[in-house]
Amino acid sequence: MAGYEEEEVKLFGAWGSPFSSRVEIALKMKGVKYQLIEEDTGNKSPLLLKYNPVHKKIPVLLHNGKPIAESIVIIEYIDDTWKSGTPILPQHPHQRAMARFWAKYIDDKLVPMWKSIRSTGEEQEQATKETEEALRTLENELQGKKFFGGETIGLADIIANFLGLWFGILEEVCEIKVLTQDKYPRIHQWINEYVESSVMKTSLPKRSELLSLFQTYFKPTK
Incomplete structure (x- = not known):
């Protein structure tokens, strides 16, 4: 523009x-x-x-x-x-619809569950089960693909931002492990590709600083 x-x-x-x-x-x-x-x-x-x-x-x-x-x-x-720079959504209507679908799925299924996972007892057990089910769905979606958007970062990848950096930090701070590499190897590969991409290296917060911040606000629930 x-x-x-x-x-x-x-x-x-x-x-x-x-x-x-x-x-x-x-x-x-x-x-x-x-x-x-x-x-x-x-x-x-x-x-x-x-x-x-x-x-x-x-x-x-x-x-x-x-x-x-x-x-x-x-x-x-x-x-x-802004039409300059890198396109975020594909031009084809079906591909655009699918990008929106997966962006909404990630937003609806993963982000809200974290508060429940940090709870205790049956509530935590149910939330963990639902989160693992959502992660398995995303693991399958990544089969044969580098990013959710294919070979380049797109809308769904940006919405999965939480999964790329914040999720692992919260697991560490809250002493919970859900996103294991043996269960979700494609997601782990996606995380590596995502955080190491040129735009993410200049866009994402430093992990050490984010860890320090979240250690203040997200202490383990005893």
Whole structure:
């Protein structure tokens, strides 16, 4: 999109958030210059509440004064608005639909379960079982593919951001092991390819810093 460098692009987010990181990855893939406005999720700014009055959470993209909320919605907006850089969604309608399907599956099945896995007793046992079922589904989906999007990183891969870095850190901090290499070798291979890709090396938080942050907020439940 001609002249995008002069446009106002701001991201209300937080460096340790996998959801905020999703949007930063998309912006960098498209070569869009932006200003990151760091939010304290425990003390949300009036501007964040103004621009996302419905959910009142990060991330929020502000493009020329117009806010867009929810990470998947924002990423699709970025891909539709800026045609330079790397495409995030494929052009073929069926492939686009499948990318959206797997992005939603990952968002619905894996991210919300983590709070339950950190619980105890029957609730933890059921959550672990459901998470392992979702991981097996993703393991099968990766058969014969480098990324969920095929040979290049696409929408579903960006949405699986949590799985690529945060999941393993939370396992370490919470002293739980679900995503084992012997059970999910394709997912582990995907993680290696994902975090070692050029865009992720400049987009993802440092693991050591993220580990330190999560050791403060996600201590093992005794």
